[in-house]
Amino acid sequence: MGSMMFKPIRQYLFRLREMPLHAERTRSLVERMNESLDHHLQHSSREAPKAVDELERVTRYQTAWNAYARGWEQGPCHQEGGHLGDEWGTREFEKGIFTRFCSPYLENHAVVLEIGPGGGKYSAMLAPKCRELYCADVAEEMLKRTAERLKEHGHVAFVKVDGFDLHQFEKDFFDFVFSFDVFVHLDIEDIFCYLREIWRVLKPGCVSVIHLASLLSTGGWQKFVAEADLNRAQFKQAGRFGFITPQIAEKFLMELGFEIVAIDTEINRRDFVVVFRKPR
Template sequence: MEPGESPLSLTPDETKAIAPPPHFIIIGTQKGGTNSLYQYLCQHPQIIPAASKEIHYFTLNYHQPPQWYQSQFPRLPHPQQLTGEGSPYYLYHPAVPQRLHQYSPQVKLIVLLRNPVDRAISHYYWEVKLGCEPLSLEKAIAAEAGRLEGEQEKLSANGTYYSFNHQHYSYLDRGIYVQQLQRWMAIFPRAQFLIIRSEDLYTHPDTVVNQVFNFLDLPPYHQGNYNRYNAGNYSPVSPQLREQLEAYFQPYNLKLREFLGQDLGWDSHEKLNLSTLPPQEVKPKTVSDTMKIDYEGAWDDYAQTWVSTNPDFNHIGDEWIGKAAGAAQSRAEYEQIIENTFIAPYIQKQHRVLEIGIGGGKTAALLLKYCDRLTCADISHEMLKATRDRLGEDRVNYVKLDGITLDRIPPASLDVCFCYDTMVHIEPRDIFNYLTRIPPLLKGDRLCIFHHTNTLSDLGWQKFLVDWDQNLLGRRQGTAFSIMTDNLMAKFLSHIGYEILHKDTTTVPRDCVWICRAPVSPTVSITS
């Protein structure tokens, strides 16, 4: 779509105006380009701006009634139109996630994250410009801890408390993004967030802005110019101070990378934590090391941080409810779909089942209701531990995989291979590898249920557009979604000799599920 072109054609029934809550909010970060992004978004013919970009209802104006907040948004004459705001203090304020969730639990959240060193410096000079900061940069940083002491606790405890220091003097603290995002994602599901590097917005605004439009389910819109708003203009800080700031933020950036499953590129990989490792663990990286997808480390990290980021769930995997895949709206509904569609019709009481990629034991618990024995296999030690804690060892055994072979599982010892919500994260070459190694393990019915993402489905393509640029040049994180299609999987299965019994692309619209029978003989020419 080009500037001036409108996709909307109103019918008489659609002209009735309504005043919905905001469809999206840019929640931060301050001095991360939020003003520019909001101005760009409001150029889209289907986005109608609010009364002002920064309404600050959930921080500075929470004493106002909800009707006041609603009045800040336009009445939309067409159901395809959207409105939203951008208040960058929301990300940092400790009380906002719960307040916003109570008001609008379905709102889409956009987060801009800027290199915290650059953000802190820009923030300082902005406060100087406003006349709020009398100290030098070095002294302001040194004074920050004292200025902020106890303020966050007061903000959390008192709904009417306002802290000038918290809003204005949080140069370093605002750059500890991992703590802020953990707080938000403990309340809102990850699928409602779009996280963008500010640096990408600055260098490739058209690409980033259209990534946001896709996230908002809007058609593309290309603007002629992308002028930067509120850009700072100040002299560079000394190399010594910058180095000190980089050292301060480095461990927090590492935790952020582990939490998000993506490298935001603010630190030199060669410097990360090498000084804190024992000498024998510091090894020079090879090309194969840097390009390797670390499935094991990624899922171990996921499991280790799960409790702090998912306090409302009892078990790992309960947060995967199939909503983003178009399958269900709740965990109970999704489990019922899996059980009734892919387990009950196929798994029999005499079956011994292998599950590859157990993900905390959600589907394993369902399988145990139908089968005789279950072998839980996973590359992640932490996931195996979580599943053992959930299921125990009655009729269950656990196998740690190396990511390549299935050698620790005895040949011809199982009747069924079940792999659900696992291949969606595995690259095609790794999927093909597993498919070649499964047949020797099976006997009897040799039944297989395989579930993978389908990139060329409507939802699969939307998912790809959201995260493709976060997985470039070997930075692909082990929990990311793979690029896979139903046609490619069909080619894999037929080449190896699987008998396809059923292909399902409707139960989980984003993905594809196969019911097939493994070949009796595993003799297959992988190179032919």
């Protein structure tokens, strides 16, 4: 990223230095903050994500969803006896998604990856239908909740990922990759890079199902316009939606070499699901 990342901060520090109130204390604070920024610039780089040290690899996704999980019981969406994630959709809707997009591709011997299990609502449906289930999430607090929900299933693994890639998994490892209510929150670059990782870890001839948010839909456009002012520059809300279009998803998948099985734009007023296969 270089020093450009910190230009707005340095401009703020310059203005702060010129403020008349508490001049000496302010100048001292500014100098310490500038020293901290200089140290950071000398000891970090964002040129290649895989070269970034572990502290630098903490993403806003991890920070936001860990906070959501920690505060869920005290939040307005908590339901006594329920699970985190129950607030997003109904049981009927979730069963419909599973029946349409998971059941046709699951076999008892399948090794399955779920990206972003959250509170485990789809994990609980996937687990009885496969030989091994790997739940990968950027937020360790989400993984704890999924692990508690699936504690009776001994064939489920919980893997903390970093928000950049799926390097914990070998090439051609999974029979099925599924993600719902996750990619709708990713920036477009992260969507592409995760699709590229799915190509690497998916076995030839096998299928992945991913849920995305469409800017072309009525609900997607309304949500984008309503929240546009909240997501400008570096001031992006936690959990913001990352809108793309079915055409962009198709472009990504075709360029990566996938075969598109289906693009379903009728699941609701806002989103769509892509079903795609890695050729043999």
